[in-house]
Amino acid sequence: MRAEAIVDLSAIKHNVESLKKSAGTKLLAVVKADAYGHGLIPVAKAALSAGADYLGVALLEEAFALREAGIEAPILAWLVQPGSDFKKAIELDIELAAASLKALGEISAASVGKKAKVHLEVDTGMTRGGFLNEWDQLSSEHLSNIELIGIFSHFARADEPGEKQNIDQLNRFTQAVDKLHSLGFTNIIRHLSNSAATLKDEASSFDMVRTGIAMYGLSPDVKTLGNSKSLGLRPAMQLRAALYLVKEVPANSPVGYGATESTPRDTKLGIVAMGYADGIPRIAHDAGIWSSSGKSPIIGRVSMDQFVVDLGPDSKLQSGDWVVIFGNGSHGEYTADDWGAASGSINYEIVTRIGPRVPRIYSAHVY
Numbered sequence: 001m002r003a004e005a006i007v008d009l010s011a012i013k014h015n016v017e018s019l020k021k022s023a024g025t026k027l028l029a030v031v032k033a034d035a036y037g038h039g040l041i042p043v044a045k046a047a048l049s050a051g052a053d054y055l056g057v058a059l060l061e062e063a064f065a066l067r068e069a070g071i072e073a074p075i076l077a078w079l080v081q082p083g084s085d086f087k088k089a090i091e092l093d094i095e096l097a098a099a100s101l102k103a104l105g106e107i108s109a110a111s112v113g114k115k116a117k118v119h120l121e122v123d124t125g126m127t128r129g130g131f132l133n134e135w136d137q138l139s140s141e142h143l144s145n146i147e148l149i150g151i152f153s154h155f156a157r158a159d160e161p162g163e164k165q166n167i168d169q170l171n172r173f174t175q176a177v178d179k180l181h182s183l184g185f186t187n188i189i190r191h192l193s194n195s196a197a198t199l200k201d202e203a204s205s206f207d208m209v210r211t212g213i214a215m216y217g218l219s220p221d222v223k224t225l226g227n228s229k230s231l232g233l234r235p236a237m238q239l240r241a242a243l244y245l246v247k248e249v250p251a252n253s254p255v256g257y258g259a260t261e262s263t264p265r266d267t268k269l270g271i272v273a274m275g276y277a278d279g280i281p282r283i284a285h286d287a288g289i290w291s292s293s294g295k296s297p298i299i300g301r302v303s304m305d306q307f308v309v310d311l312g313p314d315s316k317l318q319s320g321d322w323v324v325i326f327g328n329g330s331h332g333e334y335t336a337d338d339w340g341a342a343s344g345s346i347n348y349e350i351v352t353r354i355g356p357r358v359p360r361i362y363s364a365h366v367y
């Protein structure tokens with residue numbers, strides 16, 4: 001074995017239970033992008049078994065995959081392209097987001113014999129998806145041939161509690177809800193909160209929260225909200241690899257493409273057979289591997305399939321020994337937060353980009 005991502009489904013269950021309890025509402029488990037790299041189907045099943053009420057995905061294809069796996073829970077897909085197979089979505093009871101009158105028209109036209117279940121997305125200030133200028137034109141007529149299930153919006157800065165934009169977005173959301181109420185749609189699911197708002201902004205929970213990153217045990221923003229541990233979350237993924245090679249190298253040996261770094265002394269280097277093709281960021285620096293003898297930092301540039309770490313002259317590690325690239329940090333290993341910081345990115349991107357060459361193994365963490 002070269003490398004594997006061990007996913008602890010009991011951690012995901014713990015996180016879902018604890019988030020749902022603190023929200024006190026329905027919970028939509030966000031499983032887009034292969035469940036943030038953790039594996040769509042096993043994570044979806046674990047989340048449902050822990051009490052998630054809904055599954056949320058970006059793409060219709062992701063929703064189809066859930067149904068093909070026999071999952072019958074409510075599913076919302078919110079990035080459904082014009083011209084999609086809306087009929088198939090309706091037949092499979094997949095709920096659809098609509099963000100424009102055109103989208104509503106397409107969905108209505110496909111609602112022959114069976115009405116589509118729809119959630120209206122409103123743009124409350126993120127200026128990305130959702131109704132904005134067309135919201136005022138929306139009338140009951142546009143909604144007559146569909147079943148309106150919900151209304152939702154998305155925060156841009158929920159990881160900055162106290163930021164005024166959050167209050168503005170909340171107010172605009174309430175106004176949008178009022179409009180639907182005045183059109184007679186009173187029995188609808190209102191959902192606004194992502195993970196950060198679920199953790200820090202009770203007032204925005206409404207009828208359902210949509211939790212992604214926190215469900216995987218990671219903090220939406222370590223700097224502003226604290227780390228996993230302080231939030232009571234358990235990181236679910238551990239990425240580990242078996243060392244491909246260990247060798248002794250003299251001082252001042254240039255390492256890797258561009259010779260960006262040289263060995264500072266006679267030392268042992270470890271080569272890990274993972275690279276940017278596997279989601280290890282090419283620019284990562286100040287990260288590396290952890291073994292029972294502690295942390296060993298990356299030296300030189302990460303290449304497509306390999307990176308090199310400085311194990312130190314006294315290392316007892318040998319080729320074939322397992323090392324941890326990131327984990328929950330409880331043994332002193334690097335975390336997905338560390339790798340994010342080490343590459344000018346965030347934990348979301350680190351876990352989501354672990355490539356398909358890395359098998360996902362479902363079990364409790366093994367060190």
Ligand SMILES: *Cc1c(COP(=O)(O)O)cnc(C)c1O
Pocket residue numbers: 030032078154193194195196210211212213214220
């Ligand atoms: C991805 C996404 C979420 C989840 O965000 P987290 O920060 O991971 O909790 C929620 N809602 C929508 C619309 C999203 O696209």
